[in-house]
Amino acid sequence: MLRRxxxxxxxMDAASHEEWPVERLASVSGVSEAHxxxxxxxxxxxxxxxxxxxxxxxxxSTLLRDTDLAIIDVAFDTGWNSLGTFGRTFRDITxxxxxxxxxxxxxxxxxxxxxxxxxxxxxxxxxxxxxxxEKRRRAAGHREDRDATEGTEGS
Amino acid sequence: MSQNVGVVGLYVHDQDEALGFYVGKLGFAVHTDxxxxxxxxxTITCPEQPDxxxxxxxxxxxTIDEASAQALRELVAKGAMPPLVLVVDDCQAAFERFRAxxxxxxxxxxxxxxxxxxxxxxxxxxxxxxxxxx
Numbered sequence: 001m002l003r004r005x006x007x008x009x010x011x012m013d014a015a016s017h018e019e020w021p022v023e024r025l026a027s028v029s030g031v032s033e034a035h036x037x038x039x040x041x042x043x044x045x046x047x048x049x050x051x052x053x054x055x056x057x058x059x060x061s062t063l064l065r066d067t068d069l070a071i072i073d074v075a076f077d078t079g080w081n082s083l084g085t086f087g088r089t090f091r092d093i094t095x096x097x098x099x100x101x102x103x104x105x106x107x108x109x110x111x112x113x114x115x116x117x118x119x120x121x122x123x124x125x126x127x128x129x130x131x132x133x134e135k136r137r138r139a140a141g142h143r144e145d146r147d148a149t150e151g152t153e154g155s
Numbered sequence: 156m157s158q159n160v161g162v163v164g165l166y167v168h169d170q171d172e173a174l175g176f177y178v179g180k181l182g183f184a185v186h187t188d189x190x191x192x193x194x195x196x197x198t199i200t201c202p203e204q205p206d207x208x209x210x211x212x213x214x215x216x217x218t219i220d221e222a223s224a225q226a227l228r229e230l231v232a233k234g235a236m237p238p239l240v241l242v243v244d245d246c247q248a249a250f251e252r253f254r255a256x257x258x259x260x261x262x263x264x265x266x267x268x269x270x271x272x273x274x275x276x277x278x279x280x281x282x283x284x285x286x287x288x289x
Contacts, residue, residue: 002232003168003280009234010261010276043233 004029005043008036009051016055017079022048052079057093060086064102071098162198164210165239166231168279170197173211176278180256181241183209194218232280239283246271246287253285 008029012020025048026036041047046054060078063069069077075086075098091097096104167173174197177183183199186208190196193215198208214227230236243249246264250273254260261282262274271287 002229003278006232006234006276006280007259014262 001031001039002043004031005036005040008040008048009044012048012052013055016052016059017077019079020048020052053089053093056080057090060090060098061094061101061105064098065105071102074098159206161206162208162210164212165277165281166214166227166236166279167211167277167281168213168228168231170195170211170213172278173197174199176258177209177211180253180258234276234280234282236281239281241283241285242288243285244288246273246285249273249285 008025008031011028012025022037023033025040026033029036031039037047040051044051056078060074063074063077064071067074071087072083075083078086080086080089087097090101094101165173174185174188177199178185182202184202186198186200188195188197194217195213196210197212198210200206200208214224214231215221216224219227241249250260250264253275258275259278260273260275262272264271264273264285270289273285275283275285277283
């Protein structure tokens with residue numbers, strides 16, 4: 001019996017982005033629908049839908065940390081049908097929004113493993129708040145001003 | 156001076172069933188199979204690793220009391236026992252061979268972290284990771 005419930009849990013683990021209504025889980029484990037949810041909770045400490053939620057959040061957190069996937073893609077890849085629901089649920093569970101987790105884990109990751117490289121790279125990163133052509137034009141104008149100033153100082 | 160791990164044991168639900176799985180499906184060989192009353196000392200080895208024995212033990216009296224044995228059987232069936240790793244030179248090939256033999260895979264081979272890994276369970280519920288040697 002427990003072994004068959006584990007089979008249902010394994011199937012959720014392998015495809016947590018899919019829908020797992022009780023009838024599907026019950027049929028995987030060969031247990032009656034009426035019996036399944038109660039037996040699952042007794043065995044694993046949480047009802048199946050809550051277990052699935054924890055796996056989805058775990059997987060979403062991993063994708064946020066380890067990939068550059070857009071948050072909406074993370075939401076759809078981990079089984080949500082709406083970005084709003086994903087964001088709310090994620091915050092409710094983890095205490096921070098998906099983008100906050102991404103930002104924090106990246107900062108912590110750098111802090112743990114590569115602080116010097118991080119600072120070096122950040123210092124060398126091009127500042128592209130404006131279009132490249134605009135930046136180029138301004139730089140040229142600035143150089144002319146400076147040349148003029150230097151010229152004045154020199155005289 | 157030398158020091159080696161000789162035997163590590165797994166708890167299994169049924170020793171005959173475990174023997175059929177590890178020897179018949181995964182290709183282990185029986186090292187020792189000795190009975191003393193109800194107690195059965197059963198160990199297997201990997202052909203390439205003859206000095207390391209994997210014990211397939213049933214949680215049962217008299218080595219432990221019946222209530223503890225029951226709790227252990229439940230823990231094994233719930234997949235709560237510690238991780239096990241089987242290292243192979245070709246994860247995909249091993250996956251296909253094992254699956255054809257009827258092994259229950261919980262994760263198909265995935266290439267990541269510079270290797271390839273898959274997951275399967277033995278009939279009792281012990282979870283194995285199948286990892287390709289780097």
